Amino acid sequence: MFQKILIANRGEIALRILRACRQLNVPAVVAYSEADIDTLAVREADEAICIGPAEAKRSYLSSAAVISAAIVTGCDAIHPGYGFLSEDDAFADTVRAHGLTFIGPPAEVLERFASKAATRRLLAEHGLPTIPGSGLLRDDAHALDEAERIGYPVLVKPSAGGGGKGMRMARSPRELEQALPICRSEARAAFGDDSLYLEKWLEENRHVEVQVVVDRYGNGVHLGERDCSVQRRHQKLIEEAPTPALGPDSRRHLCEEAVGAIVAAGYENVGTLEFLVDNDGNYYFIEINCRIQVEHPVTEMLTGIDMVAEQIRIAAGEPLGYSQADVEPRGHAIEFRIAAEDVAHDFRPEAGTIVAYLPPGGPGVRMDSHLYAGYDVPPFYDSLLGKLIVHGPDRRTAIARARTALSELQVEGVPTTTALHRAILSHPVFLDGNFTTNLLDRVGPGAFVTAAREQVRVEA
Amino acid sequence: MTDTRPAADARAAADPRPAADPDGSFPDPHDTIQQLADSVLPALIARLDASGLGELEVRADGWHVRLRKPYDRRRSVVLPEGRRRPHEHGDAGHARRSEPAEARRAGRHDGPGIDDPRAVASDARPEPPAIATAPAVGYFAPRDGWGPGRHVRSGDVVGYVDCLGVRQDVVAPVDGFLGRLLAQPGEAVEYGQPLLHVDLPVARGSGPTERTADGGGTEAGTSAASEPAGPTRNGTEAETMGRPDAAQADKPGPPATAADVPERAVRSAPGARPEGA
CATH class of the missing domain: 3.30.470.20 (ATP-grasp fold, B domain)
Structure with a gap:
């Protein structure tokens, strides 16, 4: 078991992880942003460390800040919670390179499942029925061709991330053409990756x-x-x-x-x-x-x-x-x-x-x-x-x-x-x-x- | 006031619609805004800052204003024994002490007084040093060869924090003189942690000035003033704050050792600040 775990998240999940650590009798450090100093996990924690300003990019999403915090507090594992860095294979890899353990799937497993399109292909090979969809879209013309093949309505989805961000439903080529740039910019803003794919939309x-x-x-x-x-x-x-x-x-x-x-x-x-x-x-x-x-x-x-x-x-x-x-x-x-x-x-x-x-x-x-x-x-x-x-x-x-x-x-x-x-x-x-x-x-x-x-x- | 969304920083929102006076006339909105901006808001901000409260709402004829301090680090967590203290640099120096703002604050007399525990109600009020804070979480190293007493300008790199092998600059928040180290070289520090003092140059006004010009007698932590040697200037505080005499650094007088550097400089101009007046 680990010596000490860094909790690199906030809100209710930070508290939830803290409770689990206590029950496992593993000391935990709560990493928090300046905006979260008064949050319950920080109050409850035996140890807490401020890793950056309110802006998530410079705190909860900063791989360097999180790993540095783990190192200076003597942690040997990092729990990323959900959101933020929790499914980032590059982060998991960097964590391991610093001799720490990422609590979640290993980096290569995260990488294998990082692309939704590739994951669907992989699991289809292992026998799971998948919804008709496209591979990664090269451009608008490619998207229109694929949508025609799948049949409308289609759902435009970002390949990275989840949580419903960057998703739009399109019932016609016209709607699809309108949706693509919006989804691209939303996906870029939310996940730093604007690659999209299509999925058949089931009405009900x-x-x-x-x-x-x-x-x-x-x-x-x-x-x-x-x-x-x-x-x-x-x-x-x-x-x-x-x-x-x-x-x-x-x-x-x-x-x-x-x-x-x-x-x-x-x-x-x-x-x-x-x-x-x-x-x-x-x-x-x-x-x-x-x-x-x-x-x-x-x-x-x-x-x-x-x-x-x-x-x-x-x-x-x-x-x-x-x-x-x-x-x-x-x-x-x-x-x-x-x-x-x-x-x-x-x-x-x-x-x-x-x-x-x-x-x-x-x-x-x-x-x-x-x-x-x-x-x-x-x-x-x-x-x-x-x-x-x-x-x-x-x-x-x-x-x-x-x-x-x-x-x-x-x-x-x-x-x-x-x-x-x-x-x-x-x-x-x-x-x-x-x-x-x-x-x-x-x-x-x-x-x-x-x-x-x-x-x-x-x-x- | 129906708006419940706080901004990322302390903010003031004045209702632009003036309320009718009892006689039915409206106050001139420009006057109201002028008054708000010039005297009421700075005074309220100072009061809020000193109070430990998170929010302040004031209503008066024709306006009301709400100030909110969303995430003040000074409302610090009650910490169990042995727990690392989160930083508490909310009020002293820090990057927020911008020189123009400080100068404005110092030059204003019209606001109500506040109960600032830092302000001493006497002619000789200690000016707390500004504090350079950690720009990242990592290991701290002061800048090589930059010892206490060295004159620094706002923005000068006075140390580093090693964050995963990347050196991040610790910068002086104001012009002044390097003071006490608040973290040891090699110590693990968190983001925003106070790392070193930057003592402010002393302002001179019309009042008597205590000084330790010999550069050897003042113990750190006393309240005696230390003004680096140099001609006494009658410049305004704003000038002193904004443009410390560059010649000072070249004079033989500036303190050169830790013991020579005063923990606090004394402001000798009576009534230079509204606080505590």
Whole structure:
């Protein structure tokens, strides 16, 4: 096991990693930017080190600052969390070159899966059904040809990164021509890489992902799937497991196929394979996330496995120590992302001081958040304030617990998405589980926003 | 005020729409803005800075203003024993002490006083030294051969931080004289950590001046003034701050050893600063 771990992230995930380190009895150092000195992980940490100014490029995204911080504080491993440097193979390589361990897949594994187009090809060779798509687009003419071959509508996607940035749907050559320059500039701004590819757009689909854990010795298990279909403009709002879209047999089949392919492709550490599921229950692999994900607690609630601890153990070279038969997902879990966003104003991210914070409690309720009363939410980073996760023996109980928990949750000082979640929870389409990624767009976020506003008014 | 979005720095937002006076007339917005910019805002900023508060909102006839200090490092974390202290260079010197701003601040008398603990209510107020901070996380090395007492100009490289083999410059935030080292050579430092003092040149006004012109008698840490030898000038403080007498460096008087360098210089011009007045 490691001597000391540098946590190179912020917000709720920095706190989450700190907790895992403590439980593993490994000292940890929290690396933070100037804007984050008051964040809970920094307060809680035995040791913290300022690595740069608020600007992420010069702090959390600065490979030199992060590695230098690890060296001067005597760490022998770096946990990158999610986002920032978490899937950067060049960073992982530099970390190793300095004699440190990157907690995540090794550099060559990250490199192998860095290109989404190449990953789809690779996993298709290992038997995963993939969605029809293009290779990397050379230019607009190439894009138009490929779109014609795949058939409209198509989704333009950046090859680097994820999180829905730089993605646009196009229903016609005209729309595609308009979308390409926008996607290119968004991708360049977000990931420093403007290469794009196309994917067939399924009008009605669900977003289902499979969680896998693979050790260095080729032992791999899946920890079940998660349904992340409640999205707004490709940003996940609610994740749950098991997916209401597939029956037990289809779910098992999907998960087994996913873990089989990824182990065969030489993956290591925790990872997530994302699939689109159409109305007939067909699934298509779309991409892989080589890191811990925001929604990992859903799986933790179901399996009882601490996935951050697993990441650390595997990076330290420990064998998995259990087999698929030992993994027994129980019940139903739902996660709600609580973000500092003004739902009524196009989900505008907000910053400000948290005046009051009261997390919910009770059986099957978990709140992963870095909030406290008096905390200043800085404007420089992601708007995620925390995650409310509920667990129950079945979906109905989980939803009932979620209702109670969402009404208990109190965050004052910045607008949050809490009321929107309450509105979604009372929508019949969500309740019967028969929704697709269009839920918000089709029913109209307007409807939810209105409902959310009503709720706010009632509470006020 | 409905805007809840903070800016990256302390900011002031004045509502451009004047409220009606009780008699129904409106104050001249230009006057209001003038007054805000010239006296009210600097005073409020100083007060906010000294208070430890994060936000200040003031309403008066025809305007209201909110100042917000988003991520002040001085509201530092309560640290467990043995934990490294995050830097606390929020108020002293630092790169934010721009010379023109300092000169403006020093030349203004019209603001209300503040409870700045640094300000001593007497004729002889110590001016805290400016602080050169770490530009990166890494190992610190002072600049070879640049010892305490050396005259430096704002922007001079006074040391380095080795960040993964890349040498990053530590620069003097103001014109002045190199003072005490705040980190040891070879020490691991974090971004923004105070590394060395840059003592400010002493300003002269009309009041009496304490000096240690012999260059040998002042212990570091005393409050006695040390003015490098040179003709007494009656230049304004702004001039002194902005353009220290270049001739000073050539005179035989400047202190040359650590013991000779005063920890703090004394400002001898009575009433030169609004704070504490």
